[in-house]
Amino acid sequence: MVRTRRQWGPVRSLLALLPLLVGVPWLAVKHQYSLPTPIVDQYDPITSLPQLSEATILEYAKYLSEDIGYRTPGTREHAIADAWMTEKAYQLKEECERVVATQPGRKLQCEVWRQEGNGSHRFDMMSARLYKRYVNLSNIIIRLSDGTEQGKADAVLVNSHLDSTLPSPGAADDALAVGVMIECVRVLVNTPGWEPKHAVVFLFNNAEESLQDGSHLFSTQHPIASTIRAVVNLEAAGTTGPELLFQATSQEMIEAYAHVPRPYGTIFANEIFSSGVLLSDTDFRQFEYYLNVTGLDMAVVGNSYMYHMRGDLVENIEAGVAQHMADNTFALIKHLASPASPLPGLASGYARPRTVFFAYLGQFFVYSFRTAEVLYSLLFIASCVLIKTAGGTTSRGATMVKAVFVVTVGALGALIGANAVAFVMQRMLGRGMSWFKGEFEPLILYGPAAMCGALLTQLPFTRVPERALLHAQLLSHAFLAAAGQLAGVGSSAIFFLSAVSMFVALVVDRVVTYLSTPNVDGARMMSGTGNMQSGVAKGLEDGNEKVDKDGFVSLWTYALGQVIPLLTGTQLSAATLVVFVPLTGRFGSEAPAEYIIASIVAIVGSYTLSLATPFAHRFGPTALRKAVIVLLLGVGATMAVFARKDVFDRSHQKRLFVLHKEDLNTGEQHLHIAAADGAPGFDDLVHDITTRFGVDGVPPKAVVMDNWNSDWDTLYPFSAFLSPYKIDLPLDPAYDAPWPPEEQFTVSAVNDTIDESKGTRSMTLRIDHPGIMWTVIAFDAQVLEWTLDNSPPEEFARHHIKEASFYGTDVWTVDMTIKWPSPQNMHPKSSDVGGLKVDFIGIQEKRMWPAKKADADGSQAMKLFREFDAWLDEKTGGSVDALLMGCVSGQAVV
Template identity: 35%
Template sequence: MANPTALKQRHPKTPSSDHSSQDYSAVDNKHDLASPRKLHSAFSPLKTVLSAWGLFLAFMALLVVITYQIHYTLPTPVRESTNPVTGQVQFSEENVRVIVRHLSEDIGYRVVGTEQELETKQYLIKELTTLKDEAHMAGLRRPATDDALPNFDMWVQVGDGHHRFDFMSKVVMKMYTNMTNIVVRLSCGPECDQNSVLLNAHYDTTLGSPGAADDALGVGVMMEMIRVLSLRPAPKKNSIVFLFNGGEESLQDASHAFITSHELKDNIRAVVNLEACGTSGPEILFQANSRAMIDAYGTVPYPHGTVLANDLFATGLILSDTDFRQFVDHGNLTGLDMAVYKNSYLYHTHLDLDEFMEAGLPQHMGENTLALATFLTEKADLVDLESTTSVVFFDVFGQFFVAYSWSTALRIHLVVGGLALLSMVSSASRPTLRATISILLSFVAALVLPNLSVIFLQSLGKPMQWFTHEWWSCLLFGPVAFAGMFAVQYLFHDKKASTGANELSTFSGIQVFYTLCLGLASYSGFASSYVFALYSLSCTVALFLNQRRVAADNTTHDGRQQVVSSVDFTTYFIGALMPTAYFSFVCFSLLDIFIPLTGRIGVDAPVDSIVAVLTGFICFVFCPPVLAFTHRFGRAVLQKLIVFLLVAHLAILLISAVFVAPYDELHPKRVFVQHLRNMTSGESILYVAHADAGPITSYVAQVESLFDTQATFKSGSENPGDWNSIYPFSQFLDSYVLDTTPYIKAQTQNQTIANTLQPLTDFVQEAPRLVAENVSYDPQTGLRKLTVLCTHPHYIWTVASFDTELVSWSLSSSEPFPHPSHYVIRHVGGYVSDGWRLDLEYRASGPEDRLTIELTAMETEGFGKDEERELIGSGDIGVMRKVLKTRPDWVTLTYFGTTVSHFML
């Protein structure tokens, strides 16, 4: 290697060793925009630093702005049902919204078992019958020489059944009666009907929500697709079946009924499920389980999907599920699960209305699904589809779709790893152990240090300060994450080497880090490892180009090239281009999913720490070359940058703590309210619980003042049965409990109730009941048998829970546990389902060893029509109505009335 002093004399621009506190030297490159020779004559050293950083930051900001615009751009809504130029039928967003508005606003809360469910069923049947008649008339008017329109068949399925539903680490046995499905098939005739693709959406809603996006949008899209496809030539290869299912929110009962008992079930070969957990932005493909269906998705005009979402959903971190599960588990189907997900703050709230559904969203989902359905019915081979998760797929900035097998992925990864190794052999990459360790420790610092901010904010009583905007967490925790990353680089900066050498070794260390991540992810079979391949390849390409540019400038007069030991300024732009652009695009989805999700994952979840760690991760992977860039102007400048970030961070924390509220009207806090009448104890009590770790005491104080009583706290973990009506979601709820008896007695006009010493539950009429029939005991086996009969007029969603050692039962879909266990059996029924029966056989100590069953039943009233079951003759009191009418803007309520009774059978 040439003598450093001689090199310095031949090339004055070569950076010297970093011993000076004012070392602003840059790389040895004539193209370097920030090199001292280029800038020193015009700018001071500080301006040199600011110019370089400003240009680099501006480049990254430009990438973010461009990818943001691409990510959230939706197609222009179409209002006309036919194209005014060609006269052809076309998909119309306006037609979808007409259906969405009627379902969510005119009908309202379509909870299974209520009158609104029946009204929805009748409306859909009427509209589908009209579409069928219009298609029939269009077929009669069609010239004989044209291709025939499809056959239009329709069924209304009403079924009973049961299934086991494991969710949130809990086991729930589901029973259902009078569950309704409305089914439409479009086909070319018997030759098409043997192989069908299923499109599914549910028309019911959850408690406390009118369900415009979830899932009136999916229903409206399918209705409009039926209109369009029924007026086009019949599909030539496969038929298409549309399932309007009437019970998804009750834990996927209607889809189970279809796929296990409908006459078309054996002809279904693939499924496309339409869902929503948000109200804006593009819908995303977040579950896919076959290569053929993934390839079919590649034909849509606006692809938006990645195996990252598929892998993330499979971890169970996202506490949600869809009908897709029933089709896979019970129908052995492959398919696609697509959902709207942005602005999930309004998901399952009273704000899930058409007015908050972004313009262009129905058009986006509709055109994608229509293109998918067209391909699947016209060209796809649906026979013998194989289920697999070994497929890598992703969209490229929403413009086109890429999919390839895992074997192809491994070959790509080997090439990427080989190029990284070649760059090291050729000295384009010059990693050191010191620099590589610094990258790993920077990653750890980025994850850990934001938690110091969490501690600070929580000490001020300011949790969830980031909740109102998805990007706010980056501002709140980002500066300290970067400060931590840069502090590690400060400590690992080699004072004996030039700044250029520090830059190159750190840049090379970044390459090594992501290449190692690629190797580990590939070894683990992690399909999302394509992201590591992108990062490793970007670093490798940048280093190779850097070698050419810097080596050219380091050529001696006799034509010999010196060893490259610096980084050209343009190398950072090359190394950052694809990682920063792609991750920005993905990051929008990541934040859109996770930040609103923290508002519904329970009071015990450390959401501040979760978001802090997530933010640190985002900061680390956002722009990998930035860690090398921190060395560009020496340790003194890096030290000042760290101090600046810490000061800015502290200022942001203080401003946020003083001026920012964790909730507002469009980013509300989720509160659950239950008016429970305990028929055994005689209590009439109001439960108030929340679904996140944010503040609730001010709202509890307001409720206390409403009823002029003091609330007591009850832990959900110590009182697991308090919210059995919504089990297993109940495990996340801690409650504040208020006695409503004094309020009812004080407000009622009925003096009997006002002056009675009896429990107010004695005045409840037609309360749910359990009775035992066909009771027998076998002394030789020690087994006791009985048939449990439940009657619950005007009540829905009953839950029976008990503890015993079951030997057998009439729920043939699952065997009892082989040991004494706690059982929870949820029943739901369509409109006017007043009872159910269950056969049990359990191990008993004798004939009088009766089974104690707790029965919780939800009242039918209260959903959408502002009605509430009240004590006979009590007057217009309305405990729940009072809570609803005084709800603050920053709170959204999931509310219902229940009774609970204990029976010994």
């Protein structure tokens, strides 16, 4: 008989696998976050050829975000940025004409437009219906072409936005992309001999943050909009890491992306974004809807703690980020403008992609759904054959059914274990979001909990053979890959990759077992295979030696089988947590952020360590019980550590929304405070604010947030995420609101007629708002028709209309016909006041902190904000970033 060496124990086995368990994730993360070396010079010092300069890009970003500052649509700073970009565009045109003049015969034409216009559009978001109105907004457009009509017929649009949002200077979002586009124009123009076969249109739109008004203006009113065949949209929701391709809407554009030098995108990110799970949107929406074009949506997403915060500054943009965005954008432009471009074929429309794509260790893989269906199905069939021919009890149907059940229970156990810890942290200890300060901290808190939950579920099943469990994992992943792909889920590729790794490992295990086992004649045997080989069991049947097909497998099987799950899972974990962890800071206090993050860790962790369940059965029930005890102790220790952690700090701040609101009807002034997260401590902070700034003895009032809470209409519909309080402010007896008649914020009805026979009322609502921006009106009515769109709701409903216009614009109107008088079955919060009751609110352009810090007008709001901001910084140690806005509001019955 053949006697095997004793199998290594769990500690020695884990130590043997440790280089793999550490090295593979390190390799994955290294490739995931690798960035190019930033280039400083605009021209290569050796070849004298133009090159994309990160230093130049960041100079533009810094000028826009810090020298000009907060460029919110409607502000003076926004107008300054518009003038700067217009001048820069014409400078580029002059440079282009000068270069072309020195290169006779070169086919290159540069054209510039400054578009200006009015418009309106419907913008549904977060299950809310919203209407936008804008007046005198502008865009700056540069077109590069070969100068012929044919060359201009099919164009690619490259887009970024010049504006920033209310509380942010917007260095990354989106001044970075503006700088990238300017540099791309410069390098293309100065590249000797470059001639575009197809036109490239660079759109510097001026109002993305006011809900995509600039891109709507271009798409619906610019004369060259009809020539656009595809879009490359450049965005930022963070300041570090490579630019992520998170939306691709056709196979042609996915294949175009394959030409970039540093691809970073997967169908997984594409499908997550398309599902609507992430409540985010970009200008791409307007181009897709109004121009019916395909394209690529790309954004910097790392360190999105800075997204729409004061910290969105150039100093926080990681070195290499601008270079990565510029290099990839430039490569896309060159390909799409070349004779090999797919643009002409997109003139007749495009089909949604049925294409699997993903970047893997710097390589970009693309193949069709049909290819995926065939590959994944063949792998599933091959896996079934491998299992069927395994021999021993593993090949028995009953054993495999039980094994599949056991590994499934293990995955569910991981999910339950992580969420159980989430429940304790949030509900029992009151320490939710304790992991917020680091994208990977949830792995430390919930990783051991998930593993403990998975192993706990294995205790009743210790008699299931190890090899059967390995086969069950293979079968499960191969089935999920094939079934998911046949259902049209391209992200099933992640299960295909892991199944390939397991399949190869088990085939190698089969070969090693075969070669190391004597045949029935005793003629063949491999000896000395050592501790890394599979064991050979002893047994006698009819006088011959017998191999136990369910015996232990080699550690090499685990090493081979875990390589791809470790690589893929690490990349998946990094990409997912980098997005979702900071996002919990704006989910809203009612969102189950703790359980979302715990579930992500459990699901992705179960995939990453796919073979943990069979490995746990390798050493018997005693070792399994000891592992559970050790993990339980580890879970307790990590919970104790995280329970003592502060949720926020200066680099990972809490978002606080603060409105100083003056009611024009009553003269009252209130401070409205809200948060968009469920972290502990907010209620205490509100009470401290009330004690310091509110009326003595008057407690803060918690306010119900719904469609009829007009206090927060400036942020509608995002306001649904907020948990607001209202604080009474003491009034200065000497204060007299400086509102001369010519500066009144009013809502009135003109051209007002009632048709009693038809039961209708037609009017023009006129909103006068001198010195006030981002005005919002809300009213209850059954609108029959209006100038906003052709399909108002066919019922009595609440309507919100938001405005964003160019600096100095102080009037906007809406024509409409409503059912009159109002129906009797009104909403309970509506009231019949003998006319149309309109709630209105707006932001005073000179009363935003810190945007207007340098030229504060001495108003009560700005005096309060100055004191409030300093007090808050000292009180919280800089862990809170407050958006401070001075607003005026009122009600009008028209």
